[in-house]
């Protein structure tokens with residue numbers, strides 16, 4: 045077995061600016077053998093989420109602050125290569141906060157065993173935090189009702205694509221907002237969205253108005269900024285606006301100021317509410333089983349965008365903010 049661990053350390057605070065190369069530092073360190081209760085994991089896949097940049101900025105007050113010099117946080121799937129923990133054997137596949145490195149020495153309490161089947165990597169996306177975000181955010185906050193018109197921003201992304209399909213399962217008319225014709229075509233032709241509009245193709249509010257002439261009952265927002273503001277202008281009476289994320293705040297020159305159309309919440313007696321998915325962590329097991337069933341029944345589809353090589357971890361994270369990922373962003377080590 046190798047005794048070298050390749051790691052990416054946090055080396056900068058990308059506050060108010062895009063990620064830069066020197067926000068990360070690549071090092072090689074000796075692999076740390078496990079103590080009692082720990083396992084040594086060879087990392088196989090890492091998952092990427094816009095929140096990772098927020099953790100580097102130290103603005104995510106729902107997780108412990110990050111330190112300059114710590115191994116970059118991130119969840120992943122790996123294979124146990126040494127174990128001093130009961131119940132974990134060499135060869136087991138496990139998931140957890142394995143961080144940006146080729147080997148992780150972690151407490152077994154922080155790991156979840158996963159089945160090595162065709163849904164292995166789905167545990168990092170549609171069956172992981174991504175799917176949980178979509179399911180709980182939509183049904184606990186968005187409260188879709190059969191026949192509602194639903195609009196999802198960031199619709200071709202990992203979270204948005206699941207939200208939209210769950211909206212269809214709930215009996216809604218679902219319209220996706222995404223960047224580019226290819227992503228919009230995928231939403232309609234492969235995922236069964238009723239319509240998709242390209243926010244990069246001109247007057248977004250007019251496009252949304254044409255697609256949802258009676259207004260939006262459930263607005264799921266992943267992106268904030270100009271896109272959110274345009275869509276917010278088209279909500280219906282008593283709309284539920286689910287504030288899931290604000291990825292546009294990372295755009296150069298884009299401040300996370302309130303949307304100019306916020307007063308529409310008053311006119312339309314609407315409700316806008318944010319959430320953090322970990323609030324429902326106790327319910328994840330049944331939710332995971334339900335989403336897996338939807339996948340196996342062919343009612344829920346997902347796409348993965350798998351980049352290669354630990355050396356490409358920083359550039360893989362950047363893809364999310366450039367709209368270059370098509371599906372759940374993963375990295376195979």
Ligand SMILES: NC(=O)c1ccc[n+]([C@@H]2O[C@H](COP(=O)([O-])OP(=O)(O)OC[C@H]3O[C@@H](n4cnc5c(N)ncnc54)[C@H](OP(=O)(O)O)[C@@H]3O)[C@@H](O)[C@H]2O)c1
Pocket residue numbers: 092093094095173174177198199200201202203204221222223224227266267269271287288289290291292293295319320321322364365366367368369370371372373
């Ligand atoms: N509240 C929670 O608990 C929770 C949990 C997980 C994730 N989230 C949030 O959910 C959102 C989606 O996360 P994800 O992991 O599923 O990522 P993702 O949607 O797979 O990837 C990000 C996508 O955002 C779009 N985007 C990037 N910059 C944009 C901009 N300036 N304006 C409009 N769209 C832009 C891009 O798609 P286009 O090509 O279409 O532009 C990109 O592909 C994020 O905001 C994330 O922070 C929240």
